[in-house]
Amino acid sequence: xxxxxxxxxxxxxCSSAFAQKKDSVNIRMxxxxxxxxxxxxxxxxxxxxxxxxxxxxxxxxxxxxxxYPTVEFGNSASSYLSLNGSTYANEGNYWRAGIDVNFIxxxxxxxxxxxxxxxxRSKYSENATLINTDPVWGDYTETLTNTDLTASWMELxxxxxxxxxxxxxxxxxxxxxxxxxxxxxxxxLTSEVPGYGWTDRETTWGFSYYAxxxxxxxxxx
Amino acid sequence: xxxxxxxxxxxxxxxxxxxxxWILCLCVLSISCLDQPDCYNLTNNSIDxxxxxxxxxxxxxxxxVDNRIVGLDSSxxxxxxxxxxxxxxxDYTVTRQEMELVDVERTRRIAIGYTVQKQFVSDVCTPxxxxxxxxxxxxxxxxxxxxxxxxxxxxxxxxxxRCPRPNIVRVAFQQLLNGKIAKDTVSIADADVIDRxxxxxxxxxxxxxxxxxxxxxxxxxxxxxxxxxxIEDVVKLMTFTYDTVQATVFERCGVQTFITNLQLVSxxxxxxxxxxxxxKADSIYDPPKINFAILQ
Numbered sequence: 001x002x003x004x005x006x007x008x009x010x011x012x013x014c015s016s017a018f019a020q021k022k023d024s025v026n027i028r029m030x031x032x033x034x035x036x037x038x039x040x041x042x043x044x045x046x047x048x049x050x051x052x053x054x055x056x057x058x059x060x061x062x063x064x065x066x067x068y069p070t071v072e073f074g075n076s077a078s079s080y081l082s083l084n085g086s087t088y089a090n091e092g093n094y095w096r097a098g099i100d101v102n103f104i105x106x107x108x109x110x111x112x113x114x115x116x117x118x119x120x121r122s123k124y125s126e127n128a129t130l131i132n133t134d135p136v137w138g139d140y141t142e143t144l145t146n147t148d149l150t151a152s153w154m155e156l157x158x159x160x161x162x163x164x165x166x167x168x169x170x171x172x173x174x175x176x177x178x179x180x181x182x183x184x185x186x187x188x189l190t191s192e193v194p195g196y197g198w199t200d201r202e203t204t205w206g207f208s209y210y211a212x213x214x215x216x217x218x219x220x221x
Numbered sequence: 222x223x224x225x226x227x228x229x230x231x232x233x234x235x236x237x238x239x240x241x242x243w244i245l246c247l248c249v250l251s252i253s254c255l256d257q258p259d260c261y262n263l264t265n266n267s268i269d270x271x272x273x274x275x276x277x278x279x280x281x282x283x284x285x286v287d288n289r290i291v292g293l294d295s296s297x298x299x300x301x302x303x304x305x306x307x308x309x310x311x312d313y314t315v316t317r318q319e320m321e322l323v324d325v326e327r328t329r330r331i332a333i334g335y336t337v338q339k340q341f342v343s344d345v346c347t348p349x350x351x352x353x354x355x356x357x358x359x360x361x362x363x364x365x366x367x368x369x370x371x372x373x374x375x376x377x378x379x380x381x382x383r384c385p386r387p388n389i390v391r392v393a394f395q396q397l398l399n400g401k402i403a404k405d406t407v408s409i410a411d412a413d414v415i416d417r418x419x420x421x422x423x424x425x426x427x428x429x430x431x432x433x434x435x436x437x438x439x440x441x442x443x444x445x446x447x448x449x450x451x452i453e454d455v456v457k458l459m460t461f462t463y464d465t466v467q468a469t470v471f472e473r474c475g476v477q478t479f480i481t482n483l484q485l486v487s488x489x490x491x492x493x494x495x496x497x498x499x500x501k502a503d504s505i506y507d508p509p510k511i512n513f514a515i516l517q
Contacts, residue, residue, distance in 0.1 A: 187337075189351060
């Protein structure tokens, strides 16, 4: 139910955009004007201010008329300490690939309000030292490690990307992540997947804030 | 220098959307709070064992005396009324557990194997232990069937089947009320099996108190069983006569003695056969059906 209501919310957000009049499309409109390369400011800020997180995320997209094939990739390493002394740490690389559709059609700057989809994949390792005290079963301490795990998921995304000055762009992306597939055959169950987030729910949300540079491509005559 | 796109990034610049931005911000904060994992009921370390009859698979009511986990001092009491199932905690520090269920007739030993997966939950919660792949181990001395392979909510997880009881006869009490036969209750102060003090104590069947019917165990190695009841300070008798037949109905239960041609004589009242469309009065059923009705 939660899954479907989230998708409905995303669709509702862009319903007005779908209502625009149809325009004639020229094949020349699909010639890309530039490649946009950017970094995620949220990962950067977390790395700077959170001692238990290190990571980065980069994004690359190219404009094909209203459609923007996009690749995002990153690395993250997180560690956690619980109140009872249990620890958990993970480290891994991830990438996402997909396409965005811009619903602002007639803007000469090609500013974007977009909807898109992503397929995400992560390769990571993790370890935990779990501590528990139980009145019936007594004290329990165990250290467990998983290496070379993979996880995949899908995302529906929406956001904006706008030109702020010459080649420089800013933009944010909200992500609804679902359909996660995590290897759950290990003795230590995965708590957090780099690039996806915590695994305790079937779906989750994410947010990125990109600072981008658009590298113009030479115009064909 | 113009920055036409900036309004998309900073909606606070647009007065009309300022309020909605604050509301959005509060919503995001609320959702982040709700998104914190719940520390309760993370570990599914409980197992429900239900008691069933082998004859028809329906739930069985068992009078438990003691329920123990082997190697542990604690006893666990039945939580359902009537007692048709028993819940045990599972030791998540190991991968097998043996339980002893002592009822008035016998002691059952059930051995269950399982897989334990562990997970770090959050900085405020204790670790989660996920128990799955429940399986019956050969050490179980009873007919055990795994109903659900994942422990925790959604039980029962294990069914323990008991062999048919081929010797329980049920007798109902009736009275004439306004010319019609109606249910009656009889206050029984004491009950005993005549001449067989070593025979199973009948007290675990409801044979004393104010009853509208009683269940009585017949002797399987004899062809007659006589019960004495103290009703209103007077000793009254019920005498059953019958034939016995030995047969194997369920392989797991082996050869059992079954009762046929059952008859009852009693000085409590007039004995009538209580024969229904689907059952005969002179045969024993499990669960018991009324074989005789005594009209006072």
